[in-house]
Structures are given as structure tokens and as C-alpha cells.
Amino acid sequence: MAERPERLVVIGGDATGMSAASQARRLRKPDELEIVAFERGNFTSYSACGIPYWVGGVVEERDALVARTAEQHRERDIDLRMRTEVTELDVDKRRVRSRDLDTGAEEWTAYDKLVIATGATPLRPPLPGIDAPGVHGVQTLDDGQALLDTLSRTEGRRAVVVGAGYIGVEMAEALIQRGYEVTVVNRGSEPMSTLDPDMGCLVHDAMTGLGIEMVNGAEVTEIRTGDDGRACAVVTPEQEFPADVVVLGLGVRPETTLAEAAGLPLGASGGILTDLAMRVRGYEDIWAGGDCVEVLDLVSGRDRHIALGTHANKHGQVIGSGVGGGYATFPGVVGTAVSKVCDLEIARTGLREKDARAVGLQYVAVTIESTSRVGYFPNAAPMTVKMLAERLSGRLLGVQIVGREGAAKRVDIAAVALTAKMTVEQMTALDLGYAPPFSPVWDPVLVAARKAVQAVRADAAPQ
Amino acid sequence: MAERPERLVVIGGDATGMSAASQARRLRKPDELEIVAFERGNFTSYSACGIPYWVGGVVEERDALVARTAEQHRERDIDLRMRTEVTELDVDKRRVRSRDLDTGAEEWTAYDKLVIATGATPLRPPLPGIDAPGVHGVQTLDDGQALLDTLSRTEGRRAVVVGAGYIGVEMAEALIQRGYEVTVVNRGSEPMSTLDPDMGCLVHDAMTGLGIEMVNGAEVTEIRTGDDGRACAVVTPEQEFPADVVVLGLGVRPETTLAEAAGLPLGASGGILTDLAMRVRGYEDIWAGGDCVEVLDLVSGRDRHIALGTHANKHGQVIGSGVGGGYATFPGVVGTAVSKVCDLEIARTGLREKDARAVGLQYVAVTIESTSRVGYFPNAAPMTVKMLAERLSGRLLGVQIVGREGAAKRVDIAAVALTAKMTVEQMTALDLGYAPPFSPVWDPVLVAARKAVQAVRADAAPQ
Helix, strand or coil, X not given: CCCCCEEEEEEXXXXXXXXXXXXXXXXXXXXXXXXXXXXXXXCXXXXXXXXXXHHCCCCCCHHHHECCCHHHHHHCCCEEEECEEEEEEECCCCEEEEEECCCCCEEEEECCEEEECXXXXXXXXXXXXXXXXXXXXXXXXXXXXXXXXXXXXXXXXXXXXXXXXXXXXXHHHHHHXXXXXXXXXXXXXXXXXCXXXXXXXXXXXXXXXXXXXXXXXXXXXXXXXXXXXXXXXXXXXXXXXXXXXXXXXXXXXXXXXXHHHCCCCECCCCCECECCCCEECCCCCEEECHHHECEEECCCCCEECCCCHHHHHHHHHHHHHHHCCCXXXXXXXXXXXXXXXXXXXXXXXXCXXXXXXXXXXXXXXXXXXXXXXXXXXXXXXXXXEEEEEECCCCEEEEEEEEECCCCHHHXXXXXXHHHCCCEHHHHHCCCCCCCCCCCCCCCXXXXXXXXXXXXXXXXXXXX | CCCCCEEEEEECCCXXXXXXXXXXXXXXXXXXXXXXXXXCCCCCCECHHHHHHHHCCCCCCHHHHECCCHHHHHHCCCEEECCEEEEEEECCCCEEEEEECCCCCEEEEECCEEEECCCEEECCCCCXXXXXXXXXXXCCHHHXXXXXXXXXXXXXXXXXXXXXXXXXXXXHXXXXXXXXXXXXXXXXXXXXXXXXXXXXXXXXXXXXHCCCEEECCCCCCEEEECCCCCEEEEECCCCEEECCEEEECCCEEECCHHHHHCCCCECCCCCECECCCCEECCCCCEEECHHHECEEECCCCCEECCCCHHHHHHHHHHHHHHHCCCCCCCCCECCCEEEEECCXXXXXXXXXXXXXXXXXXXXXXXXXXXXXXXXXXXXXCEEEEEEEEECCCCEEEEEEEEECCCCXXXXXXXXXXXXXXXXHHHHHCCCCCCCCCCCCCCCHHHHHHHHHHHHHHHHHCCC
């Protein structure tokens, strides 16, 4: 008689979980490895990053965001159980308890190998009214559908977005595109706290220019509800902002309820700690990845939490290779992120000033203005590049870019340079693509590097 | 009495020469350094790369291409002598002989330090009719003006471009934009011989799609002239292509007439050989840079000739620093170049297959199809990426990209990775910017790197 195949259990049916399952399936056939995956929502393998564009009408069909359906996974011999939530993880007995959200039925499933891909949970402070109808997060496709349902039922055109990070600014754009009057209420001094304030300020100006009312330095204390029980205003100590719909973009935290209860190791920012092969530290048979883990920041040397689909997909590949008996690692991140508000492109990689200070790095910071194309070329658009370099050594620490067409993906130059631990001096000699429609003769990143070199030298000069 | 200031003589008043002069002037005042610069043409410090766009009407004003006029240079105490050609270099007596092209007057000028920035000369094979009116190169602003004068006088609308390198394809686009029927006669099997033929083929198809008649594998034997002595057709052994105007885009060679006569060292591709500080090898007081020198290719380890404005500007900075008593080097290139034909973007960096073979490198090559944005995002455009990696080691050797919006500058990722001598395995973990409007969740360059990793492994596996 054949041996019983090993069983892999996957908790979470989105990017990491299903990439891991698919990669493991590629490496090991069903007679070697049984795969059971649990997903508590209605969708699998979808692009959460695309939700703002679907809400904004740029992407017309919800299903376009679904990279692979439950059916498609099942055709590959993955036993995917939708609307089934894992409620308990028993690492001693190597089993998970799950509940069918429709029938309420519960059962235990044993595993030989486990993948935790529980993602992140939107931050939802315990404010009065925060759970009222008309208040929406946009973390899942289900969330997006609920928001669109509200929008289609709501006659008023006033939208308030709480928070001004990636989700907040992208949702502000989406709602503007839907024809709403949009107010963004933001706790920070500027939008996009993933940038330094002097760069966030440029985003503020651009959003104001788009007709978005920006309210910075404002702490929301209540979501006021009307007689019908629905949200009707967002309240701060200074002011009240009428709202026909409220969208929360307050960021996320790693969803680690199961992991924490099971005693798995968590890091300082609350994510599960793994080794470089994405195995949970101290556990031979449990992997974790995606928005529920911390990753090594190669610039600061610290573990940190970054919820981003591109990392989640990479984690899934690495985990699937490991589960399937192969070898792969996720060496870490440099903290690259790009976004946009209408035609304003926003990019960052590496450390902000406060990140550098927090790990004891001293730095020089420079900011330059340049253009996306040669100045004489039509549609040459302004671009602001900020660059941080370590004092004395001149090692690149971070880059932030705000501009129009062609600004965002230029940050990749710095992302690779950070990975290679280049100095700004080395960067000045980089052989980057040049032609008048694509770049000034000195690419904006090179202009910043040259200025950073001067700053490093001036700082190092004897007084 | 004050000492006589040193004298710097600069031969050539374009990017390298005038950048060097300006940088030297920043470091040393007129009482320390006298600067005399000779330029045989009518313009200085201009963007030769912009000429096709000016001819095409995308850039309206010729003067827009001039970064700094002769007057502006003179205001900075640079004795710039326009329309004055240096006809002899006497390195023993440290002097140059120049001729005023208007008066014919000649004189010798002594130097303490010399910068040779004589640029490149368009290739002009000695064919019958090649010097006839109506046959134009587009190397200098004067050339561009002459071509525009011809176009404005010519009633016929048939243009033939000879050559299908950067200049050839850009001029084909320019002439299409001017409303000409354009035929490109090209010796190679595909346009853009700076790409491998399988990638050049994509350019061929796109150009054909734009209505450009592409004739590959065709050697021009004659430029036929009419009764009026003007060019009227381009002749190959197989065919004859009627032409109201003929544009030559056959590439360039380093202009080293002076240097060669003076016995300065030249490399295998005919450029002046310098050290890393751009000093002519064996000469303490002579620098050379820009289109007249060879540069170190960091991937192949060989010196080669690359005529490109971005290198010329960097050389100028390095030379100016050296002349001014500072220190800077030009470590070399990886061979990055970007271009476009209408909305088709073309990029390359590193080695082509034949370059790798020529230096004894064995490689695997992969090609992938991806898109500029997430597939579901509007205007997601197809993109083809070819990647070469060294056998066994997996070191990145080169990348070629052909696609639409967002294709060209992605090559910078590979340019930095080449500089850092990354392997394709390392590249798969690069933390590149991801958001649906800017990239698929796996950037096309990462998709290529992943496929290259598989190819390296398959190649290395025991049979």
C-alpha cells in the first residue's frame, strides 16, 4: 500500500497562501503532497492593490482583479475551502480548527506542514460610530464591493477619507474620479507619512490642486451618525466634516491572532518572525509570509512590517519552494513603494530621515529639482528627488521622488543601488538610459547623487 | 608681479569640451587658469541627440537645443573662439595651430593643459553621389539646419534614410512626422543592430506598422543624382529607391585626425585611449573625452567606442575636475542606451549575444513577454524583455527591452545590477516599485530574471 501523502495546510487564500500552494504543487504531485487551503472571504488570489482603481472606475470589472479563481485552484488539485475561517491553531498536535462561515460547522484538520498567510487587518480605532453603516474599509474585495454598493445607494456626494497613506490618497483619487467632493482628514502634518514631511508637502499641494480638501494634523474623535443610524459626519476636536460616505485608510497591522494564541514569535511591529526561507523562527514545519510577517530591512538591519502585494507574491514563491523540497530565500527589502494621485507620482525607497535617526545612522540629505525629459522636450515634467546618504561613508540610505510621468519607477534605480550598498559617489557614474524623450542628459537621480556627494564632502571637511 | 596663469586649451566646444571648461573655471579663477576653447562650428554646448526631434517638429526652436551659448561661456571668462578649427596639435611644443574659418587666418596657441573633445564624424562611405546636394548627415546643428533648409525647399515627399541605428530610426520617425513617405535602407538583417536580431525584429515590425518601408540586408552602392545634380535615388544591387531627400544614419567614428597625427594612443575601435581620470594614456597634461575616446566596458572588460551625450557630459565633469586640481574618475560604462520610434520604446544594456561570444563568455538567453502595468489596468502595454546571464555563475550580462510606455527606462534596473555585478538569482529578490498603474506585481525585469535563473540551473544540471 502507498504511503499516505503529506498534508500541507494553508491559512489564507490570497497572494502568499495561493502562490505557496501553487508552487508547492508544481514541485510535488498529489500522491506526495495533499494541499488544503482555507479562505474566510469570498475571493481568492486577488489584487487588493487594485481595489482603489476598481472603486474609481478605472478598472471596470471586479473579476479583473482576481488572478485565479477558487475553481482554477481546485483544478490544480488544491482543496481550497472558501468562506471557511481557521479559528484555532494547535502547534503541538499539528492541527487547525476551522469553521464554515455559512453552516457554522467546525472541524479539526491535521497538517504535516503549515503555511500562515493571514494577511493584515485594517486599523480601526474604537471611535464612536466607527462601525456604523456608511463607514468602509477597503482591505478586501468584499470591502470594495460593500463600498461600491454604498456609493450606488447614496445620493449625497460628500466623501470623507480618514487617513492619508497609500490607501487614503488612492481612495481620495478614486472618489474624485467618481465625482465626489472629497475631504481627507489626516493625523500627520502632511499626507504620505511614508515620505519625509518636506516631500509629503508636495503631495499635499498636488491633492489640494485637484480640489481635494486636505485637513492635516487632525485627530478623528467620532464618526457622527444620523437618525437613520448611518454615518453622516467625521468629527475632530476643531471641526466637523459632513459625510455621505466615510472611507478608512488608517493603515493596517499584521493579522496574527491565530499565531499569537499559538505562541509563535512576533516582532516589535507585531508581525510573525521568520527566517530567510520564510520558516517561522523555531518551527521546522511552519512557514509564514505576506502581510502577517516582518521582513528584514536591508538598509536599517531591522525587521519591519510592510504590507505589499509584491512582497507577498515573492514570499509565496519562496515558501512554496521550501514546502516542496526546494530551496529559496527572501533576503529582505529596501522599502520601495510607489503610488499616485491622478497624474502625481510618488515613490520612496530606503530610509526616511527619522528611520535613519532611529537606528543611529547619521546622514546628509539633499533635494533637487529636475525634469522627466530633457527640458526642451514637450511634456518635460518637473520632478523632485530627495536623497539621503550616510555621513562620511557616503553610502546611499534612501530616495524619495515626487513628480509627474516617469517619476515613480525611477526609484528602482535607487532600490537596486541600495541593495548593492552603493555610495552616492558610485551612483554618479551609473550608466543610465539617456535620450531626450526619456531623461535629461543627467538623470534626476544622478543630479541628486551629485548633490549628495557634495554634501557628504562638505560635511566631512575639517571646519 | 603675479605669475602668468596656466593656460588650458580646449579643442571642441560641445558637451565634453565646454563641461570641462566650465568645471575647471568653477575650480580655478581666471588669475590662475586662462581657458581658450576652439569650436569649428556655429554652435556650442548643444544637444545633438535632440536634432531628430527638432527636424521632426517636436522641438520647435533650434535654440532650444543650445544649453549654453558662446556668449554665456564668454561671460564666465572662457575665451571661446567659434568657427575656428584646430588644424594641428604639436605635443612636443605644447601648442595647437588654429584657423579662423571666415578669414582663413592661422595662429599657434600654446597650452599648459589640453582637452581634446573633437567628437565623432559620421560614417560616409565613398559612394558615387554621396556628396550631392540633398544628401544629409545629422551630426551637428549645422547639419540639422541644412536638412531643414532642404526639406523646406523640396516639393517631393519621398525620403530615404540609409542606416537603421539610433539616428536612422529616429530620423525615420522625424520624417514620418513631417509627412514624408519614408524608406529605410539597412545593411543589417534587422534594424537596431545594437540589439540582438530577435529583438531588432520587433523594431522592424513596429516601423513597418508605422508605414515606414523597411529594406533590410541591402547595401547601398550609389546615390543617383538627377540632371540638376541633386540626389534623386538610393541604389542597391537589387533595387532603386526614389528619393527627394536622403538622410545618412550610418553611425559615427571617433574624430581623431589631430590626435592620430600627434601620435596619441588609439584603441581597437579608433578612439583615443585614456586612463580612468580621462587623461590620455602616457600624457600628463592632455585629457580627452566624449565621442572621440574609448571607454571601459565594465561587463566585457574591453575598451569600446560609444558616442552618447550622457557619457560626454560625465567626461567633461571628470576632466574639468582633473584640470582644476580636483579628483574624479569615469569608471566605465555598461552600454546602456534608450531610444524610441513613435511610441515604441527600445532599450539595451550590457552585452548582446555576439558581444558575449566575442569575449569568450558563455551564456544563457531568455526572452519573456510582460506588460507595463498590471494586466487589468487600462493601457497596460506589452513589453518584451530579453536577458543574458553567464553560464554557471548566473551573473547578469545584458538586457534588451522593446515595448511601449514605461519600457525604456526599466533598463536602468539592469544597468545598476550590471554595475553591481549581480547574478540573476539576486535580481529576482530586488525590491522594485510596485503599484497597479506602474508595474505588474512581478516587474517584467523580475519575470525575465526568474526565467533566467531557471535557464542557468537547467544548463548547469548534470545530463
